[in-house]
Amino acid sequence: MTGFSAPAARADERPVVVFDLGGTWFRAGVLTGTGTVTGLRRVPALGGRGTAPGSVADLQRRIVDWLVRTADEIRDERPEPIDTCAVSLGAAMNHRTGEVFGAAPLFGPARTSWRPADELAARRPEVRWTVVNDVSALAYALLADDSTGRRGGAAAVTISTGIAYRTIDLATGRIPVDRTYGLQGEIGHLPAQLLWDGKALTLPCDCGTDGHVSSYSSGRGIEQLLHRLPAGTWGGTEAAPRTEALAAFSGAVAAGHPGALRVLDAVTEPLARVLLTQACLDPEVERTVLTGGVVDSLGDAYLASLLGHLNRLGLYGMSDRDPAYFAGRIVRGRSDGLNALRGAGFHARGITDGRVRPA
Structure with missing residues (x-):
């Protein structure tokens, strides 16, 4: 069974x-x-x-x-x-x-x-x-989410301790997966890069490999980046315990601290590049719903940062004609977790x- x-x-x-x-x-x-x-x-x-x-x-x-x-x-x-x-x-x-x-x-x-x-x-x-x-x-x-409609494709993305993505056909309830290995959307383990002051920072992923999307964009990835940077860079304090870094960062983002917003843009870019490629290759996914502890704690600022990257990078022939293209397709999910x-x-x-x- x-x-x-x-x-x-x-x-x-x-x-x-x-x-x-x-x-x-x-x-x-x-x-x-x-x-x-x-x-x-x-x-x-x-x-x-x-x-x-x-x-x-x-x-x-x-x-x-x-x-x-x-x-x-x-x-x-x-x-x-x-x-x-x-x-x-x-x-x-x-x-x-x-x-x-x-x-x-x-x-x-x-x-x-x-x-x-x-x-x-x-x-x-x-x-x-x-x-x-x-x-x-x-x-x-x-x-069962009325906001996604009942036809076409949709996707769920979780950004939490890890990151993953899953598409589903809303008409049939079918999740397409690899014929042999039964996997789809393990995007947290795709190669990625994060630049800070023009230099690439190499951070480990929980899976044991350096330089994955989760190394920088997951909750644990963000936490380790915060501890790589001087706390004053993003509005934290040197005396704050490691376990409180994400909460302090969320507060700094909510307060509009320029350094915290810069860090936010750095950690959302690896995920934005993956979502851009996905939008190019699978246009039938009309709604991508973001969930997870990182999205919930950083709120609208997180979505705004992600959309900012997507709008800047652009999707040829679509987002250049429709400035609201990504805003209509990538949304936050219910925050009750x-x-x-x-x-x-x-x-x-x-x-x-x-x-x-x-x-």
Whole structure:
């Protein structure tokens, strides 16, 4: 059992226990028939970039233990029976088979061959388990988002501890993936460069390779850049703890600090160049929805910086004719941070109107 085949295509409003396992927090709740998430709980994520390769298997066992224990607790607390649990997992995984190849925010540079849905089904066979990549879950949530329309293509992008991108056909619910490896949109691991004062800064990605988009544009990438620069450059203070750097940076951006805005433009440019190439090669994606902790914390200033790069770089024959071209196609998503939970639950149900299809 992989948990990645689309369920029967029919409307379904049964409650689903939903999980979202990210690099910072593990969250859980119940998706109701109205599409809301109730009983939200969260704990600090297990693992992290310091995870030693030899301990990854142990960490995976602890993740399964936490999922089973939490599912049992939630199901016992509910007045109605719940027989479905849906997991959104921040990992590169085969969308066809459910095999997890790696998760830099959780496992560091380790490569894996892990099938969590199989392990969960073995532990609680009476429960129907589904496990889906977190950005795929965000894409499934777009099927129930009236702002994206019901036809054409859309994409979900998460900018958080990691970065990834996923396109989806809104009419069929199909997410196109590689025929063999079941992947799509791992843009955080594309090569990138960041220039500061005319010099290229080389920063590591959580996956263990230098110079990726996530090295500069993810939450952790921004954090390490802030600590590479003198705090006074962007409005921070030298005495501030490392853990408070992103919050201080967000405040400096909101206050319009010139140095902070300069840093913001530096870290959004690598992602902007990827989105520009994507817009050129896949024009049927008419709406790209940005989500994640970085977008939520930096708000409208983040989107303005990203759009500024796109407008400056330009898309031949389109944005030069239509100055609002990118503003109409790249937008911020809901800021409650629950769409991965919703999308995982919608996928498990087969989405409310039956539009999820296999890859």
